[in-house]
Amino acid sequence: MSIAAASNILEDLASRFGEGAVTPEPTLDSVPTFWTPKENVLEVLEFLKTGVEGPYRMLYDLTAIDERTRRKRQDQPGSDFTVVYHLLSFDRNEDLRIKVALKGESPSIPSATGVWSSANWYERELWDMFGVRADGHPNLRRILMPQSWEGHPLRKDHPARRTEMERYTLPLEKEVREETALRFVPREWGIYRTEGNGTEFMFLNMGPHHPGTHGIFRIILELDGEEIVNAFPDIGYHHRGAEKMGERQTWHTYIPYTDRIDYLAGPLNNFPYVLAVERLAGIEVPERARVARVMFAELFRIASHLVWYGTFAQDLGQLTPVFLTFNDRERAYSIIEAVSGFRMHPAWFRIGGVQSDLPKGWEKLVKDFIEYLPPRLMEYEKLVMDNAIVKARTRGIGTLTLDQAIDWGVTGPNLRACGIEWDFRKKRPYSGYDRFEFDIPTAGEGDSYARALVRVEEMRQSLRIIEQCLDNMPSGPYKSDHPLATPPRKERTMRDMETLIAILSVLGPVVPAGEAAVGTEAAKGNNTYYLVSDGDASSYRTRIRTPSFPHLQALPLMCKGFEIADHIAIMGSIDFVMGDVDR
Amino acid sequence: MRLNTNETDRPAGGEAPPRNFLITKLEDMVAWGRKNSLWPLNFGLSCCYIEMAASITSRHDIARFGSEVLRSSPREADLMIVAGTVFVKVAPMVKRVYEQMMAPKWVISMGSCANSGGMYDIYSVVQGVDSILPVDVYVPGCPPRPEALTEGLILLQKRIAAERKPLTWITGEAEARGKELPVMREQKGWRKEATTLREPDEA
Numbered sequence: 001m002s003i004a005a006a007s008n009i010l011e012d013l014a015s016r017f018g019e020g021a022v023t024p025e026p027t028l029d030s031v032p033t034f035w036t037p038k039e040n041v042l043e044v045l046e047f048l049k050t051g052v053e054g055p056y057r058m059l060y061d062l063t064a065i066d067e068r069t070r071r072k073r074q075d076q077p078g079s080d081f082t083v084v085y086h087l088l089s090f091d092r093n094e095d096l097r098i099k100v101a102l103k104g105e106s107p108s109i110p111s112a113t114g115v116w117s118s119a120n121w122y123e124r125e126l127w128d129m130f131g132v133r134a135d136g137h138p139n140l141r142r143i144l145m146p147q148s149w150e151g152h153p154l155r156k157d158h159p160a161r162r163t164e165m166e167r168y169t170l171p172l173e174k175e176v177r178e179e180t181a182l183r184f185v186p187r188e189w190g191i192y193r194t195e196g197n198g199t200e201f202m203f204l205n206m207g208p209h210h211p212g213t214h215g216i217f218r219i220i221l222e223l224d225g226e227e228i229v230n231a232f233p234d235i236g237y238h239h240r241g242a243e244k245m246g247e248r249q250t251w252h253t254y255i256p257y258t259d260r261i262d263y264l265a266g267p268l269n270n271f272p273y274v275l276a277v278e279r280l281a282g283i284e285v286p287e288r289a290r291v292a293r294v295m296f297a298e299l300f301r302i303a304s305h306l307v308w309y310g311t312f313a314q315d316l317g318q319l320t321p322v323f324l325t326f327n328d329r330e331r332a333y334s335i336i337e338a339v340s341g342f343r344m345h346p347a348w349f350r351i352g353g354v355q356s357d358l359p360k361g362w363e364k365l366v367k368d369f370i371e372y373l374p375p376r377l378m379e380y381e382k383l384v385m386d387n388a389i390v391k392a393r394t395r396g397i398g399t400l401t402l403d404q405a406i407d408w409g410v411t412g413p414n415l416r417a418c419g420i421e422w423d424f425r426k427k428r429p430y431s432g433y434d435r436f437e438f439d440i441p442t443a444g445e446g447d448s449y450a451r452a453l454v455r456v457e458e459m460r461q462s463l464r465i466i467e468q469c470l471d472n473m474p475s476g477p478y479k480s481d482h483p484l485a486t487p488p489r490k491e492r493t494m495r496d497m498e499t500l501i502a503i504l505s506v507l508g509p510v511v512p513a514g515e516a517a518v519g520t521e522a523a524k525g526n527n528t529y530y531l532v533s534d535g536d537a538s539s540y541r542t543r544i545r546t547p548s549f550p551h552l553q554a555l556p557l558m559c560k561g562f563e564i565a566d567h568i569a570i571m572g573s574i575d576f577v578m579g580d581v582d583r
Numbered sequence: 584m585r586l587n588t589n590e591t592d593r594p595a596g597g598e599a600p601p602r603n604f605l606i607t608k609l610e611d612m613v614a615w616g617r618k619n620s621l622w623p624l625n626f627g628l629s630c631c632y633i634e635m636a637a638s639i640t641s642r643h644d645i646a647r648f649g650s651e652v653l654r655s656s657p658r659e660a661d662l663m664i665v666a667g668t669v670f671v672k673v674a675p676m677v678k679r680v681y682e683q684m685m686a687p688k689w690v691i692s693m694g695s696c697a698n699s700g701g702m703y704d705i706y707s708v709v710q711g712v713d714s715i716l717p718v719d720v721y722v723p724g725c726p727p728r729p730e731a732l733t734e735g736l737i738l739l740q741k742r743i744a745a746e747r748k749p750l751t752w753i754t755g756e757a758e759a760r761g762k763e764l765p766v767m768r769e770q771k772g773w774r775k776e777a778t779t780l781r782e783p784d785e786a
Contacts, residue, residue, distance in 0.1 A: 241705035
């Protein structure tokens with residue numbers, strides 16, 4: 001991202017809205033960041049989406065920061081709450097941040113749902129988590145917390161720990177009350193429609209406990225016979241307060257929490273987090289650690305895709321593949337376990353490197369795996385992808401056009417299935433991905449079958465990357481010597497005092513004040529950690545932009561006009577994880 | 584329960600009975616049957632459910648212990664494995680599903696979150712599923728390995744084998760509990776006494 005490009009967009013904005021309408025702010029991640037007054041924001045966003053050359057077509061993220069207790073705010077206008085729009089331009093391969101300063105205890109912004117459809121859920125989250133009201137929003141209700149919740153959890157004055165609050169009990173009256181509150185009332189969801197000819201649609205509740213929803217997710221289907229007229233996803237059943245947790249854990253001890261966001265692919269969540277902290281702290285990671293990270297991440301991408309492969313086939317009525325793919329996943333885990341000592345959530349990445357060096361004999365394990373898997377994938381291809389029933393049930397089902405996908409914030413394999421080659425590993429290479437040879441599989445149809453095809457091919461490409469890691473693993477240290485790398489390398493502790501203090505310190509490193517966001521290509525799509533440091537031992541604000549959240553928001557769009565059974569196939573094909581949606 | 588295979592078992596002066604019958608009490612027979620055909624509810628909350636699925640699939644194959652018949656309807660299930668975090672928003676639903684299961688029923692709490700909240704002492708998480716429903720076996724881990732879940736299942740089976748519940752809720756208290764299970768931490772104390780550990784840097 002060049003400075004020239006940043007000043008370019010600043011000129012565009014200044015010529016359209018006048019000098020001083022937007023104020024630039026320098027950031028550590030060199031993402032062009034501009035402050036704009038609340039009155040202007042919708043026009044600015046509209047202009048950036050449609051009026052500039054190389055438009056910012058995707059609303060990548062929308063969040064807020066409670067600034068009331070923040071101390072180090074150089075170059076920033078004063079505010080109680082700051083709303084942050086994170087835009088993405090495919091043509092420029094560039095991000096842009098628009099910040100709006102809000103004052104007072106009950107702030108509000110104009111709703112951007114008219115500009116981007118995907119702003120809907122993000123603004124509901126703003127209201128739920130921060131109490132920032134989006135004026136003109138079609139259905140501003142809580143999204144993650146229960147409707148009966150009091151307070152806004154990500155405000156600094158809301159308690160973080162459950163043990164600080166009243167002990168949770170569930171007497172009968174409360175159970176009945178909560179159950180009744182879950183009843184679907186169309187009017188509460190902004191549906192007032194009655195058909196003129198007396199037609200009534202049926203509402204079918206699906207979930208939160210349903211084997212087809214891949215986790216605790218609820219969706220209400222509005223049906224005309226078997227046909228889905230509309231769908232209303234209800235999320236938040238898996239909200240584990242990961243962002244609030246980031247404000248309490250130290251920079252180092254937060255790593256295990258990131259593993260549990262997209263819990264099928266732990267290290268792919270560690271990746272953007274440690275990269276963002278390293279950006280803030282200015283740590284250079286040694287070569288061996290960079291390649292080892294890539295290898296570990298790609299192993300998990302395969303493990304995650306294998307789970308998807310099996311469950312997707314199961315959703316379509318094939319019971320055999322899940323037993324086969326889970327077995328292969330166990331083989332991947334045998335490597336992961338030998339390296340990190342853990343299966344699902346290894347937390348093996350560290351700030352400045354990885355936890356330990358690769359064990360002796362790892363090469364053999366990896367070699368066996370990359371020889372073992374390709375013939376198996378061929379077999380599954382025959383079993384699943386070439387199967388006539390699978391094809392009949394997924395081709396032309398749940399189609400997204402490229403424009404829709406971009407408008408709804410869809411990324412990852414689901415976006416690539418719409419025919420665009422967009423992958424952060426190629427477009428914004430991190431951790432040395434630019435030195436690997438691999439292809440980005442795409443498909444053009446944008447339907448459920450295309451999404452599946454992309455993932456199947458991605459596993460092969462991941463195997464290629466792992467093979468290159470195996471052949472070219474550099475020697476050298478597995479962790480940086482930078483004073484903020486955590487914990488410091490053991491060999492050094494016996495030699496210098498500073499390192500010994502760091503290793504004995506309970507809090508871990510103090511990361512310099514500033515803001516940085518780093519995005520990576522996770523198994524489900526683009527994953528970004530936006531970290532705000534106030535020069536403390538823990539983060540001031542941790543924002544996790546997960547890919548599954550917008551994917552699920554686009555689900556009604558995909559399943560309208562199809563039947564209930566197709567809906568199951570569509571859900572299987574978009575590969576979401578509730579931990580990745582609700583965080 | 585005794586399988587008649589012994590020639591010398593014949594009653595004095597009588598004819599040798601055929602060797603293919605069992606002599607047992609009905610309640611022993613029922614306990615044996617219950618122990619070996621626990622049908623788990625297909626119910627998952629978060630990460631632990633993936634490891635629960637790993638227990639069901641080929642390598643760990645829970646069918647070896649008679650528990651592979653996953654039921655999606657609580658009416659047909661008799662074992663609830665609470666696999667994952669119990670969130671405040673989902674807790675009423677967990678309780679509701681538990682109540683819909685027919686007695687006799689058992690609960691395994693799988694993983695740190697379901698046991699105690701684990702690493703999530705956070706506003707949206709109930710600190711242990713036992714604040715809303717009774718638990719028979721706690722399986723530690725984050726998430727527990729499939730082997731750990733299998734161990735939990737075997738422990739539960741031992742307990743069920745020793746339990747004498749009424750045959751139906753009509754004849755007595757359906758929630759009757761068996762004897763307390765031993766604390767495994769005490770049973771496995773020998774592990775803490777280990778002085779030589781395997782080197783981690785050998786694959």
